[in-house]
Amino acid sequence: MATLKSYFKGLGTAWNSKRMTLLLYILLLIFTFTVIIPFFSVLKKETGYSMSVYPLLKNFDFTVYADFLQHSGKAVKPFVSIAIWLSVFYIFFGVFLSGGIIHIIYNQENKFSLKEFFAGCGNYILPFLRITIFSFILQVIIAILVYVPLMGYLDSLKETAESEATLVYTFLTGAAIHLILAAFVMLVTDYAKIMLVVNESKKSFVSFWLSFKFFFRYFFRTVFLYVLLLILPIAFATGYFLFSEHFAITSKQSFVIVVGVQQIFVLMRIWFKIWFYGSEISLLTGTLGIQKQTVSNEEWDVKALEIEEEEIEIDPDEL
Amino acid sequence: MKTKLICAVFLFTSFVNAQPTISKQPLSPRIANYQMDVRLTPSTKIVEGKEILTWHNVSQDTIKELQFHMYMNAFKNTKSTFYNEGGHRFRGGSYKDRKEIDWGWVKILEMKDTGGNDLTNDMKYIHPDDDNKFDQTVLSVKLVNPVLPDSTIQIEIGFQTKLPKAVARSGFVRDYFLVAQWFPKIGVYEVPGQRHATKGGWNCHQYHANTEFYADYGNYDVKITLPKEYIVGATGIERETKLNTDGTKTVNYYAEDVVDFAWTASKRYQIFKDEWKHVKIKAMVQPEHAGLSNRLITAVKQALEYYEQHLGIYPYTTVTIVDPPYYAGAVGGMEYPTFFTTFTTWGIPDNLRFIESVTVHEFGHNYFMGLLATNEFEEAWMDEGFNTYYETRIMDHYYGEKTSVVDFLGFRIGDFELMRSGYTGMTNPKVAATATPAWKFPYGYSTFTYSKTATWMTMLERLVGTETMDDIMKTYYKRWKFKHPDGKDFIAVVNEVVKKNHGDKSGGNMNWFFDQVLYGTGVLDYKLRSIRNVKVEKDKGIFDNPADTLNNSKITRDTTWYKSEVFVERLGEIQMPVEILVHFDNGFEKLERWNGKERYKIFKYEKPHKISWAKLDPHFKLTMDINLENNSLNIKPRTSVIWKYAAKALFWLENMFLGTSMMF
Numbered sequence: 001m002a003t004l005k006s007y008f009k010g011l012g013t014a015w016n017s018k019r020m021t022l023l024l025y026i027l028l029l030i031f032t033f034t035v036i037i038p039f040f041s042v043l044k045k046e047t048g049y050s051m052s053v054y055p056l057l058k059n060f061d062f063t064v065y066a067d068f069l070q071h072s073g074k075a076v077k078p079f080v081s082i083a084i085w086l087s088v089f090y091i092f093f094g095v096f097l098s099g100g101i102i103h104i105i106y107n108q109e110n111k112f113s114l115k116e117f118f119a120g121c122g123n124y125i126l127p128f129l130r131i132t133i134f135s136f137i138l139q140v141i142i143a144i145l146v147y148v149p150l151m152g153y154l155d156s157l158k159e160t161a162e163s164e165a166t167l168v169y170t171f172l173t174g175a176a177i178h179l180i181l182a183a184f185v186m187l188v189t190d191y192a193k194i195m196l197v198v199n200e201s202k203k204s205f206v207s208f209w210l211s212f213k214f215f216f217r218y219f220f221r222t223v224f225l226y227v228l229l230l231i232l233p234i235a236f237a238t239g240y241f242l243f244s245e246h247f248a249i250t251s252k253q254s255f256v257i258v259v260g261v262q263q264i265f266v267l268m269r270i271w272f273k274i275w276f277y278g279s280e281i282s283l284l285t286g287t288l289g290i291q292k293q294t295v296s297n298e299e300w301d302v303k304a305l306e307i308e309e310e311e312i313e314i315d316p317d318e319l
Numbered sequence: 320m321k322t323k324l325i326c327a328v329f330l331f332t333s334f335v336n337a338q339p340t341i342s343k344q345p346l347s348p349r350i351a352n353y354q355m356d357v358r359l360t361p362s363t364k365i366v367e368g369k370e371i372l373t374w375h376n377v378s379q380d381t382i383k384e385l386q387f388h389m390y391m392n393a394f395k396n397t398k399s400t401f402y403n404e405g406g407h408r409f410r411g412g413s414y415k416d417r418k419e420i421d422w423g424w425v426k427i428l429e430m431k432d433t434g435g436n437d438l439t440n441d442m443k444y445i446h447p448d449d450d451n452k453f454d455q456t457v458l459s460v461k462l463v464n465p466v467l468p469d470s471t472i473q474i475e476i477g478f479q480t481k482l483p484k485a486v487a488r489s490g491f492v493r494d495y496f497l498v499a500q501w502f503p504k505i506g507v508y509e510v511p512g513q514r515h516a517t518k519g520g521w522n523c524h525q526y527h528a529n530t531e532f533y534a535d536y537g538n539y540d541v542k543i544t545l546p547k548e549y550i551v552g553a554t555g556i557e558r559e560t561k562l563n564t565d566g567t568k569t570v571n572y573y574a575e576d577v578v579d580f581a582w583t584a585s586k587r588y589q590i591f592k593d594e595w596k597h598v599k600i601k602a603m604v605q606p607e608h609a610g611l612s613n614r615l616i617t618a619v620k621q622a623l624e625y626y627e628q629h630l631g632i633y634p635y636t637t638v639t640i641v642d643p644p645y646y647a648g649a650v651g652g653m654e655y656p657t658f659f660t661t662f663t664t665w666g667i668p669d670n671l672r673f674i675e676s677v678t679v680h681e682f683g684h685n686y687f688m689g690l691l692a693t694n695e696f697e698e699a700w701m702d703e704g705f706n707t708y709y710e711t712r713i714m715d716h717y718y719g720e721k722t723s724v725v726d727f728l729g730f731r732i733g734d735f736e737l738m739r740s741g742y743t744g745m746t747n748p749k750v751a752a753t754a755t756p757a758w759k760f761p762y763g764y765s766t767f768t769y770s771k772t773a774t775w776m777t778m779l780e781r782l783v784g785t786e787t788m789d790d791i792m793k794t795y796y797k798r799w800k801f802k803h804p805d806g807k808d809f810i811a812v813v814n815e816v817v818k819k820n821h822g823d824k825s826g827g828n829m830n831w832f833f834d835q836v837l838y839g840t841g842v843l844d845y846k847l848r849s850i851r852n853v854k855v856e857k858d859k860g861i862f863d864n865p866a867d868t869l870n871n872s873k874i875t876r877d878t879t880w881y882k883s884e885v886f887v888e889r890l891g892e893i894q895m896p897v898e899i900l901v902h903f904d905n906g907f908e909k910l911e912r913w914n915g916k917e918r919y920k921i922f923k924y925e926k927p928h929k930i931s932w933a934k935l936d937p938h939f940k941l942t943m944d945i946n947l948e949n950n951s952l953n954i955k956p957r958t959s960v961i962w963k964y965a966a967k968a969l970f971w972l973e974n975m976f977l978g979t980s981m982m983f
Contacts, residue, residue, distance in 0.1 A: 032973050054960060083975065163606070
C-alpha cells in the first residue's frame with residue numbers, strides 16, 4: 001500500500017511540475033541544438049544543390065546513404081564524437097539539474113521558481129557529483145564482476161556448446177543480470193541524492209551508504225515501486241516505436257506530426273523522471289516517517305546548511 | 320607400350336560403362352574420372368584410401384608428366400604459400416594457436432600405373448607460381464609410360480589426408496567434418512586453343528590465400544566408410560549405404576560430369592527434403608536451425624527457377640544444401656558441384672535475408688564454376704563476379720530491389736545496392752584491374768572480383784537492355800557449358816549478341832567496354848557541374864546589319880527568353896555514353912545523349928523557360944559511377960530531407976543525453 005501511495009504521490013508531484021518539466025525540456029533542447037544547428041548547416045552544405053538525397057525523404061535508401069557517407073562522411077563523422085563527448089558532459093549537467101528537481105519537490109513542496117530551482121542545483125552539485133562518482137565506480141565494478149566471468153564462461157562454452165543459441169541465451173542471462181544490478185545502483189543513487197537533500201547534509205558517502213542500507217532493508221518496496229514506475233514509460237516507448245514503424249516523414253505535414261510526437265516523447269521522459277523522484281521521495285520519507293521541515297527562502301542559505309547530521313530524523317541504526 | 324595403352328583405354332571404357340549412369344549421354348568430355356574408396360577415422364581426423372584416376376589425354380601431345388593439386392598441404396605448416404599470402408589469418412581464424420591435430424596435409428602412400436610401375440620414385444613438388452620451395456600444393460609425377468595423344472591412362476593412388484581444423488572451406492571441428500579439396504587431384508592439361516593457349520601445357524596452380532580452383536570434368540564414384548552414426552552428404556547422388564560388421568557403414572556417392580567432389584559428415588544433421596521439377600533438394604541443417612530449413616529450400620527453388628528462365632536448365636538431378644554449425648563457420652559459404660555450404664544463424668529474423676543471399680550465391684556456383692568451368696585461379700571474376708551478378712538479380716527479383724537483403728526496423732538494403740557499395744566504397748578502386756589473377760591482387764581481391772564485376776555486369780545489362788543481356792548469357796551458357804571458357808570467349812559472345820541485337824550502335828563491338836571495366840583500372844565519375852539561366856536582353860550598341868540583333872525577333876515579344884546551359888564533365892578515366900535529363904520550369908523535359916568521351920560538354924538552350932533542374936544518368940545505367948552526389952543539380956535546393964534528418968538527429972541526441980544522464 002505504501003508503495004502504491006508513493007506511486008500516486010509521485011504522479012501528483014509530476015502533474016504539478018509542469019513548469020519544471022518545461023524548463024528541463026528547454027534546457028535539453030538548447031543543449032542539443034549546440035550540435036544540431038551546425039549539423040544542419042553541414043548537411044545543407046554537403047548536399048548543396050544536388051538532388052541525390054531526395055529519395056531519402058520517402059524512405060531509407062541505402063545507395064544514397066552509402067554514397068553520401070562515402071563523399072561527405074568526413075564532414076559528418078566529427079558530430080558523432082562531439083555527441084559522445086556532449087553526452088558525457090550532459091551527465092554532469094544532469095547531476096546539476098537533479099539537485100534542483102529534488103530541492104523543488106522536497107524542500108519547496110513542489111512550488112517551482114527559477115531562483116529556487118537553480119539554488120538547489122548549485123547547492124547540491126558537489127555532493128551529488130560525489131554520489132555520481134560512487135555510482136560510476138559501483139557500475140564499473142558490477143560490469144567487471146558480471147562481464148569478466150561471463151566472457152570467460154562464454155569462451156569455454158564455445159568449445160563445448162553445440163548451438164549458438166546456448167551462447168546467446170547465456171549472454172542474455174548475463175546481460176539481464178547486469179541490467180538488474182545496474183538498475184539497483186541507479187536506485188541507490190537516486191535515494192542517496194534524496195537522503196542528502198532530506199538530511200540537509202553534504203556527506204555524500206554517508207548518504208550513499210544510508211541509501212544502500214535503505215534499499216536492501218526495504219528491497220521489495222523499492223523494487224516494486226521501481227517496476228511500477230517503469231510500466232508507463234515502457235508502454236509509452238512501445239507506443240512510440242509502433243508509431244515510428246508506421247509513420248514516416250514524407251511531407252511537411254508528416255514532418256510536423258512526427259517531430260511533434262518525438263518532442264512529446266522527450267518531454268514525457270523528463271516528466272517520468274520527475275514522477276520517479278516524486279515517488280521515491282514519498283517512499284523514503286513515508287517509510288522512515290520523516291516529517292518535512294519547511295525551510296523558507298530566507299532561511300535556506302544560512303540555517304538549513306547548518307543542520308547537522310545528528311539532528312536529522314533518519315536514524316542510521318534504524319536502517 | 321601400345322599394349323599398355325590399349326589396356327588403359329579398355330580399363331577406362333569398362334570403368335565408365337560398368338557404372339549405372341545418370342545421363343543418357345555424357346554431358347561433358349569426362350577427362351578426369353575418379354573411383355575412390357576411403358575411410359574416415361574421426362578420432363585422428365584422417366581420411367585414408369585409394370583413388371583410381373582415369374585420365375584422358377585429349378591433346379595431340381604426348382604427356383610425360385602428370386601434375387596434381389595437393390591442396391591440403393596448404394595447411395601443413397607456416398611455410399606454405401597459402402599461409403604466407405594470407406597474412407597469417409584466414410577464414411577460420413589465426414594459425415597462431417594451432418595444435419598439432421589442427422594442421423592438415425595430404426600424402427601419397429603409393430602411386431602406380433596400370434603396368435604396375437611405381438611412380439612415387441619420380442615425383443616432386445613444384446612451384447609454378449612462386450619460388451616458395453616449401454610449398455607442397457602441386458605435385459609433379461614423371462610417367463614411366465607417357466600418355467599418347469587421344470588416349471587414356473589409369474593411375475592407382477593410395478593417399479592419406481589429415482584434415483585441418485576448419486580453415487578456408489574445409490576441415491573438422493570436434494566431430495563435424497566438411498571434406499573438400501581433400502584428395503590428390505589432377506590439374507588441367509590445356510590444349511592449344513583452349514582458353515586461348517598457344518601450346519599445350521599443364522595449368523596447375525599452387526593453392527593461394529585468395530584462389531579457388533580449376534579442374535576438368537569427369538565422373539566420381541566414391542565409397543566412404545565411417546562410423547555408422549554419422550550422417551553423410553556429398554556431391555552427386557547417394558547410390559547405396561551398406562552397414563559393416565565393425566560398427567561402420569559404407570556410403571556410395573556417384574556424380575557425373577562434375578569438376579569436383581566434396582562431402583560432409585556429422586552426427587547432428589537434420590535432413591529436410593523437397594523437389595523442384597527434376598531436382599531433388601536436400602537440406603542438411605543443424606537441429607537448432609531446423610526452423611530455417613524452409614528458407615534455405617525456398618531460396619534454392621527460386622534460384623533454380625530464375626536460372627532456368629534466364630540462363631539455362633540445371634542439368635543435375637540433385638542439390639544438397641549444407642548448414643555447418645556455428646563453430647565451423649570457416650567451412651560455410653562454399654560451393655562444390657550439386658553440393659554447397661551456406662551460413663545460417665539461430666534466431667535470424669525473416670527480413671534479414673543474409674542466409675537467402677548466401678544460399679542463392681553458393682547455389683549459383685553450380686553454373687559459374689560447375690557448368691561453366693572457368694579458371695578460378697586466373698579469372699576469378701568469371702565465376703565469383705558473374706555469380707554475384709546473378710545473386711543480385713535473383714535476390715532483388717524475389718525480395719524487392721531495395722529490400723532484398725535487409726528490410727528491418729526501417730532499414731532497407733537491396734542485394735545489388737550492397738554489392739555496388741562494396742566497390743564504390745573502396746579507398747583506392749584504381750589499385751588493380753578486375754582481370755588480375757586472383758593471387759596477384761595487392762588487396763581488395765573480393766571487392767574487385769565480386770563487387771566490381773557484379774557492378775559492371777549490371778551496367779552492361781542496363782546499357783544493352785535486360786533482354787539482350789539475357790540473350791548474351793544464354794548464348795554464353797549454351798556455347799560453353801561443360802567447357803573451360805575464358806574472358807575472351809565471353810567477350811566474343813557479348814560482341815556477337817550485341818551486334819545481332821543492336822547492330823553497330825555500340826561501335827561494332829563492346830571491346831571498348833571491357834578494356835575499361837575489366838582490363839582497365841580507371842574509375843567512372845561524371846559530374847553535372849552547373850546550370851545557368853541568363854535572361855536574354857535586347858541587344859544594345861551599333862550593328863552594321865540590324866538583322867544581327869535579336870531585337871527584331873523573339874526578344875521583342877512579351878515573353879522573357881533565357882539562354883540556358885547545362886555543363887557536364889567527366890572526372891574519371893572511364894568513358895561511357897551518358898544521358899542527361901534537363902527539366903524546364905514549364906514541365907518540359909529533354910533527354911540529352913552524350914558519348915561521354917570529351918572531358919566536358921555544354922548543352923545550350925534558348926527558350927522562354929528556365930531550366931529548373933537537370934539529372935545526369937537519370938535511369939541509373941552507369942552503376943559504376945563512384946559519386947552519385949554530383950550527378951544532379953536543382954536551382955532551388957529542397958531542404959526537406961535535411962530537415963527530416965536533422966529532426967531525427969535531434970530526437971536521438973535528446974534521448975542519448977537523457978539516457979546517459981539518468982544512469983547516474
